[in-house]
Amino acid sequence: MQATDPAYRAHPGPGPGRLAPARAELDEQTLVARAQDGDVHSFAELARRHQDALIRVAFRVLGQRSDAEDALQDALIDAWRKIGTFRGDAAFSTWMYRIVTNRCTAVMRRNRPTVPLPDDDAPGATLVAGSGSPERAAEVDAELAALSRALADLPGDQRTCWVLRELEGLGYAEISHITGASETAVRGRLHRARTALAERMRAWR
Amino acid sequence: MAVEQVEPLACGRDAADVWEHAEAGTLDEHELSCPHCRSAQADHDRLGGLVTRMAAEQLRPPPSVLEQVIGAVVADLRPHELLVLGPDAWLGRPTAEAALRHVVDSMGGLRARHCRIEQRRHSEAGPAPVWVRMTVTARFGVDLASVTARVRQMVVSAGERTIGIPIAGVDIHVEDLWDDAVGAGR
Numbered sequence: 001m002q003a004t005d006p007a008y009r010a011h012p013g014p015g016p017g018r019l020a021p022a023r024a025e026l027d028e029q030t031l032v033a034r035a036q037d038g039d040v041h042s043f044a045e046l047a048r049r050h051q052d053a054l055i056r057v058a059f060r061v062l063g064q065r066s067d068a069e070d071a072l073q074d075a076l077i078d079a080w081r082k083i084g085t086f087r088g089d090a091a092f093s094t095w096m097y098r099i100v101t102n103r104c105t106a107v108m109r110r111n112r113p114t115v116p117l118p119d120d121d122a123p124g125a126t127l128v129a130g131s132g133s134p135e136r137a138a139e140v141d142a143e144l145a146a147l148s149r150a151l152a153d154l155p156g157d158q159r160t161c162w163v164l165r166e167l168e169g170l171g172y173a174e175i176s177h178i179t180g181a182s183e184t185a186v187r188g189r190l191h192r193a194r195t196a197l198a199e200r201m202r203a204w205r
Numbered sequence: 206m207a208v209e210q211v212e213p214l215a216c217g218r219d220a221a222d223v224w225e226h227a228e229a230g231t232l233d234e235h236e237l238s239c240p241h242c243r244s245a246q247a248d249h250d251r252l253g254g255l256v257t258r259m260a261a262e263q264l265r266p267p268p269s270v271l272e273q274v275i276g277a278v279v280a281d282l283r284p285h286e287l288l289v290l291g292p293d294a295w296l297g298r299p300t301a302e303a304a305l306r307h308v309v310d311s312m313g314g315l316r317a318r319h320c321r322i323e324q325r326r327h328s329e330a331g332p333a334p335v336w337v338r339m340t341v342t343a344r345f346g347v348d349l350a351s352v353t354a355r356v357r358q359m360v361v362s363a364g365e366r367t368i369g370i371p372i373a374g375v376d377i378h379v380e381d382l383w384d385d386a387v388g389a390g391r
Contacts, residue, residue: 020307020310020311021310021316026316027316027342027383029318029342029381030316030317030318030342033318033319033340034303034306034317034318034319034320036319037299037302037319037320037321038282038286038298038299038302039299039302039303039306040275040278040279040282040299041303043278044271044275044278047271047274047275048271051265051266051270051271052263052264052265052266055264055265055266055270056264059264060259068266069266069267069270072266072270073270073273073274076270076271076274077274077277077278077281080274080277080278080281081281140258143255144255144258144259144262147252147255147256147259148259166256166259166260167256167259167260169260184210187211187221188210188211188221190221191211191220191221191224194224194248194249194252195220195248197252198248198249198251198252199248201251201252201255202248202251
């Protein structure tokens with residue numbers, strides 16, 4: 001919140017006997033500043049706020065829950081070690097996405113010789129089940145599982161762009177910043193991913 | 206870098222543009238009637254609902270992930286970051302900084318961001334005085350001059366009472382303002 005925000009209104013000064021705000025009430029910039037000073041609790045709160053988005057990316061990019069959890073864990077430890085280098089030029093979420101994406105790329109390189117078809121890609125223990133009739137739910141699950149398998153067969157760079165765009169809703173510029181690829185490259189990878197997935201889903205039906 | 210480019214459709218249109226237009230609901234007359242563009246739209250429509258459902262699925266990591274991260278982070282804390290309290294007595298610098306931030310947070314209308322404590326020299330007689338540099342964010346409308354004077358007073362007093370180290374000076378930098386009315390406090 002900058003002082004130039006037009007929505008400002010006058011507010012009374014500090015009152016006596018105020019309790020300190022709980023960490024969960026603190027704004028992100030304050031938590032980042034404290035984490036940069038070495039405050040573990042503030043870092044833990046940041047990790048708590050971002051972990052769902054990061055595991056989503058890691059799981060969809062890597063296809064395996066155990067790999068995704070390892071990537072998330074390593075990414076958060078990386079984030080702690082590097083947080084002093086975060087300058088606020090990009091959003092903190094962008095910075096975190098970049099770290100987890102780098103981790104995922106490293107895992108994909110390591111796993112390259114054997115690209116497993118994920119057995120655990122159906123909604124399961126860590127997924128909150130959808131609603132609707134059991135028949136429709138089973139059909140949706142089967143369709144989603146087919147999409148997950150098709151996604152797993154894409155080249156890693158295409159998969160990463162597709163996940164960041166379609167599942168996280170990020171723009172080309174932000175994806176370019178996260179992946180280090182040009183916006184033209186991001187656009188091309190995303191399009192190839194989309195057409196390949198559409199092709200696979202056509203065959204599935 | 207030709208491989209990074211999107212191949213044009215047989216009608217000459219950029220296939221990625223047609224997809225984006227279908228997504229945004231901004232297809233033009235040509236795109237609505239051309240068979241090549243219609244085929245690209247059919248691909249978009251086929252995936253659309255399914256992708257929305259995949260995006261809506263909630264994933265949560267098990268609590269053990271964060272627990273292990275915090276364990277590793279605590280183990281990673283640099284042991285030399287200690288303030289000398291006296292002979293054979295030290296206090297972790299981050300702990301002392303957290304205590305001073307808490308003092309500021311408790312005042313209302315202010316939140317501490319950075320807090321750095323520097324102990325410049327050692328003393329034989331007792332803990333060497335420290336210098337505190339603090340950045341804070343303030344609620345819009347507080348009297349910054351009087352409130353920063355009070356912060357200085359409270360921090361100096363907390364130094365003596367809470368952390369047991371005399372504070373030689375406090376630099377305060379108000380780097381941001383927030384307004385509760387627009388929910389910017391978080």
